[in-house]
Amino acid sequence: MMTTLISVMTLILVAIIAAWAIWPKLRAKIEQPKYDFLTQLRSYEDASRPKERETNDPRQDRPIQ
Amino acid sequence: MTDARRVESDFQIRTPLASVEYGLVRAHALASLGGLLIAATFGLLVAAKFTAPEFLGQHAALSWGRLRMNHTQGVFFGFLGNAFLAFGYYAAPRLIGLPVTSRRLGWLMFFVWNLGVVLPGWTLVSAGILQPLEWAEFPLIVDAVVMVAIACAAVQFVRPAFRLRVDRLYISSWYMIGGFTFTALAYPMGNLAPLIYPGAQGAAFSGLWTHDAVGLFATPLALAAIYYVIPAVTRRPIFSHFLSLLGFWLLFFVYPLNGMHHYLLSPLPMDAQLGAIAASVYLGLNVLIVVTNLLLSLRGGTQMVGKDINLRFLVTSVIFYLLAGIQGALQSLLPLNRLTHFSDWVVGHSHLALLGFAGFAALGAIGHVWNHTPGVRYSRRAMAWAYWLVLSGLLLMVLTLTLAGLIQAQLWNLDLPWIASVTASRPYWMMRIVSGCLLIAGFGSFAAGLFTGPVHADRHAGSSALDLEADLVATPQYPSLSEKPHPASAALAGVALACFVAGILFFGFSIVVLGTEPARYVSAEIADSTPAAWRPRNANEERGRQVYASQGCAYCHTQQIRSVAADVRRFGPVTENWETREDLPHLWGTRRIGPDLSREAGLRRDDWQLTHLYDPRWVEQGSVMPGYPWLFDGQPDRPRAEALDLVAYLQALGRARQERDRDAGEVARAERARHAHAMGGMEMEEIPHVTDGPAPQFILSTTEGDLQTGAEVFRQRCAGCHGPGGQGDGAAVPGLLPHPANLTAARFAARRLSDVLWNGVAGTAMPRFRDMPLREARAVASFVGALGKIEPESEDSRQVDLGRQLFQIRCAACHGSTGRGDGHAAAGLARMPADLGGKQPTSERVRSVLLHGIPGTAMTAMQQNLSLQDRDALVVYVRSLFRGVPEVEAAR
Numbered sequence: 001m002m003t004t005l006i007s008v009m010t011l012i013l014v015a016i017i018a019a020w021a022i023w024p025k026l027r028a029k030i031e032q033p034k035y036d037f038l039t040q041l042r043s044y045e046d047a048s049r050p051k052e053r054e055t056n057d058p059r060q061d062r063p064i065q
Numbered sequence: 066m067t068d069a070r071r072v073e074s075d076f077q078i079r080t081p082l083a084s085v086e087y088g089l090v091r092a093h094a095l096a097s098l099g100g101l102l103i104a105a106t107f108g109l110l111v112a113a114k115f116t117a118p119e120f121l122g123q124h125a126a127l128s129w130g131r132l133r134m135n136h137t138q139g140v141f142f143g144f145l146g147n148a149f150l151a152f153g154y155y156a157a158p159r160l161i162g163l164p165v166t167s168r169r170l171g172w173l174m175f176f177v178w179n180l181g182v183v184l185p186g187w188t189l190v191s192a193g194i195l196q197p198l199e200w201a202e203f204p205l206i207v208d209a210v211v212m213v214a215i216a217c218a219a220v221q222f223v224r225p226a227f228r229l230r231v232d233r234l235y236i237s238s239w240y241m242i243g244g245f246t247f248t249a250l251a252y253p254m255g256n257l258a259p260l261i262y263p264g265a266q267g268a269a270f271s272g273l274w275t276h277d278a279v280g281l282f283a284t285p286l287a288l289a290a291i292y293y294v295i296p297a298v299t300r301r302p303i304f305s306h307f308l309s310l311l312g313f314w315l316l317f318f319v320y321p322l323n324g325m326h327h328y329l330l331s332p333l334p335m336d337a338q339l340g341a342i343a344a345s346v347y348l349g350l351n352v353l354i355v356v357t358n359l360l361l362s363l364r365g366g367t368q369m370v371g372k373d374i375n376l377r378f379l380v381t382s383v384i385f386y387l388l389a390g391i392q393g394a395l396q397s398l399l400p401l402n403r404l405t406h407f408s409d410w411v412v413g414h415s416h417l418a419l420l421g422f423a424g425f426a427a428l429g430a431i432g433h434v435w436n437h438t439p440g441v442r443y444s445r446r447a448m449a450w451a452y453w454l455v456l457s458g459l460l461l462m463v464l465t466l467t468l469a470g471l472i473q474a475q476l477w478n479l480d481l482p483w484i485a486s487v488t489a490s491r492p493y494w495m496m497r498i499v500s501g502c503l504l505i506a507g508f509g510s511f512a513a514g515l516f517t518g519p520v521h522a523d524r525h526a527g528s529s530a531l532d533l534e535a536d537l538v539a540t541p542q543y544p545s546l547s548e549k550p551h552p553a554s555a556a557l558a559g560v561a562l563a564c565f566v567a568g569i570l571f572f573g574f575s576i577v578v579l580g581t582e583p584a585r586y587v588s589a590e591i592a593d594s595t596p597a598a599w600r601p602r603n604a605n606e607e608r609g610r611q612v613y614a615s616q617g618c619a620y621c622h623t624q625q626i627r628s629v630a631a632d633v634r635r636f637g638p639v640t641e642n643w644e645t646r647e648d649l650p651h652l653w654g655t656r657r658i659g660p661d662l663s664r665e666a667g668l669r670r671d672d673w674q675l676t677h678l679y680d681p682r683w684v685e686q687g688s689v690m691p692g693y694p695w696l697f698d699g700q701p702d703r704p705r706a707e708a709l710d711l712v713a714y715l716q717a718l719g720r721a722r723q724e725r726d727r728d729a730g731e732v733a734r735a736e737r738a739r740h741a742h743a744m745g746g747m748e749m750e751e752i753p754h755v756t757d758g759p760a761p762q763f764i765l766s767t768t769e770g771d772l773q774t775g776a777e778v779f780r781q782r783c784a785g786c787h788g789p790g791g792q793g794d795g796a797a798v799p800g801l802l803p804h805p806a807n808l809t810a811a812r813f814a815a816r817r818l819s820d821v822l823w824n825g826v827a828g829t830a831m832p833r834f835r836d837m838p839l840r841e842a843r844a845v846a847s848f849v850g851a852l853g854k855i856e857p858e859s860e861d862s863r864q865v866d867l868g869r870q871l872f873q874i875r876c877a878a879c880h881g882s883t884g885r886g887d888g889h890a891a892a893g894l895a896r897m898p899a900d901l902g903g904k905q906p907t908s909e910r911v912r913s914v915l916l917h918g919i920p921g922t923a924m925t926a927m928q929q930n931l932s933l934q935d936r937d938a939l940v941v942y943v944r945s946l947f948r949g950v951p952e953v954e955a956a957r
Binding site for chain 2: 005006009013016017020027029030031032033034035036037038040041044
């Protein structure tokens with residue numbers, strides 16, 4: 001029973017990979033969240049960055065450690 | 066609507082941005098480090114007790130077993146639980162663009178988690194109110210609170226996520242949803258089912274939970290953090306979202322099927338075991354996929370690994386994930402499992418997975434969120450120290466445990482005494498203490514680093530999430546995301562939802578194929594194979610079992626003899642399912658620091674067991690078992706009811722099997738039942754039990770080398786009872802009745818010494834030493850043979866004749882007419898009368914016995930009925946019975 005189960009799972013896995021390989025649009029849609037996530041992160045950083053840093057923040061002169 | 070607008074609408078990037086509950090982030094992060102420091106201290110004490118078993122050994126709350134339970138539960142709930150909740154509060158709004166469900170619920174959950182789970186759990190376990198189940202030690206009342214907390218977490222994090230289209234969920238969101246959802250399903254199964262299903266059936270569920278705790282809680286939440294922090298620090302998207310999703314679904318479909326690989330070669334249905342092995346190999350492949358994807362996600366940002374300490378923690382965690390995943394897959398294969406299971410190898414693997422992978426991920430996540438929380442920053446120097454200390458400590462620990470495990474496994478496969486593996490492990494256990502100190506120093510440095518960071522001008526600004534790392538190091542900028550935005554796909558969303566539902570159904574399925582279905586087969590087999598004469602434990606034995614469970618004995622002593630030749634040779638016949646039918650919960654154990662106890666019945670006398678419980682080193686020199694003095698009133702011969710119950714339980718272990726094996730009809734019936742109920746048509750491999758042969762007959766040696774070896778073996782294994790000089794004055798004497806023999810007050814025939822070493826002495830605490838290598842046994846027999854004094858024999862025939870007459874009247878009923886200890890009354894005596902043909906006491910000793918008897922035996926004083934002349938005659942006659950002039954090999 002377990003052997004059958006594992007075999008079926010292998011077939012499903014192969015089918016999923018095949019679908020991914022055949023359809024470029026599917027690939028693009030599956031990959032979209034990783035770009036959305038980065039956009040979301042950037043918007044958080046932009047929104048929370050203090051204004052003074054953009055103008056005259058003395059810490060920007062600190063040496064790189 | 067343009068594609069870009071549709072994407073924006075789907076992803077719901079909002080202005081203002083979803084609020085982040087930084088108060089909860091800070092609170093959980095600090096609680097996590099507090100939990101880590103306390104749990105690690107428990108772990109250090111556990112390690113220290115291997116080297117100094119008496120250390121803090123006077124209190125049950127600080128006993129090895131309970132400290133070990135609090136160590137693992139503290140890591141699970143106190144450290145990892147709080148760390149992942151801190152990360153969840155920080156990351157969830159950024160991942161899904163929505164705040165968590167409720168701040169008030171968050172604070173309620175914080176107090177429930179720490180004041181309703183962690184602290185009460187530790188307290189109750191210390192007080193002995195616990196479940197003797199690995200990774201499920203907190204008692205049921207705490208389990209109920211855990212379930213409430215997990216339900217709160219699901220409401221807090223999973224509910225908002227489902228307001229977003231599922232096909233747009235980033236992989237970290239999937240892992241968070243999966244982690245909380247599947248933990249909510251697995252936790253009650255792992256904590257309740259073993260309390261409902263007895264013995265082997267319950268063990269099947271325990272195996273499921275032991276693995277699910279790592280695979281469905283720690284792993285997904287650690288991967289959620291890793292998939293979050295890597296792109297956040299490198300400012301680059303991960304390599305492949307498809308591979309990450311593939312890894313996610315494989316994890317949730319394959320991990321639950323692994324559980325039974327903790328009980329390979331056990332009497333559980335072999336087909337389920339083979340399925341678990343296949344799933345474990347699949348899991349190894351899955352780890353390869355995930356790790357490849359994560360390492361490729363560093364492309365273009367690898368310079369940040371050296372600069373961002375949090376990323377360094379997380380990338381190290383990925384490396385450990387790879388090692389643990391490959392190691393886990395390999396050790397589920399039967400050849401390696403047969404060798405290393407129950408040894409320190411597995412403990413090393415656990416630390417690699419829980420601390421190396423999940424722990425490093427949690428520390429990296431805490432560092433990341435801490436430095437992005439308004440008003441707080443960490444000290445980079447302290448964090449760097451923390452990283453190197455924790456890494457050094459962990460590597461040292463895993464290395465020493467792995468080596469110790471291999472050595473233990475090798476020694477267990479040889480015909481050496483069990484204590485040999487303990488002695489050989491000592492240097493490694495000392496190194497384990499060093500590694501523990503390094504780890505605690507690292508954790509301390511990490512905690513200190515959180516409070517010693519630079520004070521920001523905007524500490525009270527409230528809304529700032531300024532990245533200090535970004536100020537201090539050259540941080541890559543976000544690349545222009547040139548990928549064309551793609552509209553959401555209803556079909557893809559449907560597939561994702563279907564996968565999620567299938568995952569939940571599959572989890573249920575895993576419980577069926579590795580839990581309820583094997584349990585059904587086992588139950589049917591038990592019904593058909595239980596001997597007709599089987600009787601349940603009595604009340605004392607059952608109470609003793611509770612003492613055994615509450616003291617954590619199962620963490621060092623297994624109660625399952627696997628279908629492995631070395632097990633069978635050392636401990637006896639393979640455990641059968643019916644033997645476990647009343648074990649609720651099961652006490653199979655997963656580690657052997659001491660020997661397996663499932664065939665303990667009758668091996669040793671009660672007084673030996675009691676003395677051993679009071680102070681194990683009195684009767685087993687070199688043992689690292691903790692003493693249990695709180696079970697006694699100050700002396701081993703003054704046991705409390707708990708100690709007596711515990712010994713009663715130990716003496717019941719394997720009793721039913723001994724009785725069954727004497728009945729050939731019942732043996733055949735059990736054999737038929739096993740064939741009839743072998744799930745999937747396969748059986749575990751059969752190994753014939755090595756039947757007891759006659760005692761080997763030693764020829765005593767007088768060579769100096771052999772006598773020196775014998776003296777050393779005697780010091781290690783005999784001196785606790787017989788004293789260093791063999792005069793019967795060892796430390797264990799107060800607890801043993803009859804007292805250990807004074808070996809200098811008699812000389813022994815070689816056959817007698819051989820017999821005693823092989824069979825022990827019935828009715829006394831002298832156990833059999835069949836685990837002793839024959840070379841050592843011969844050496845110790847030679848040493849004991851040389852201890853005895855040789856006196857000139859009397860040649861007065863009148864005395865001999867008078868002694869013979871008196872002996873026939875007064876002694877022959879027990880000792881037999883020829884003094885071989887085989888008189889008609891002997892069969893009814895617990896302590897067999899001395900075989901005077903194999904043992905020649907000194908005149909002084911015979912006289913003493915006649916005057917005072919031997920306490921604890923049927924030999925009573927005879928002074929009132931014997932004249933001085935009679936006594937002298939008996940002394941001469943008794944000594945004349947000796948027929949065993951020691952067979953001594955000529956000195957070379």
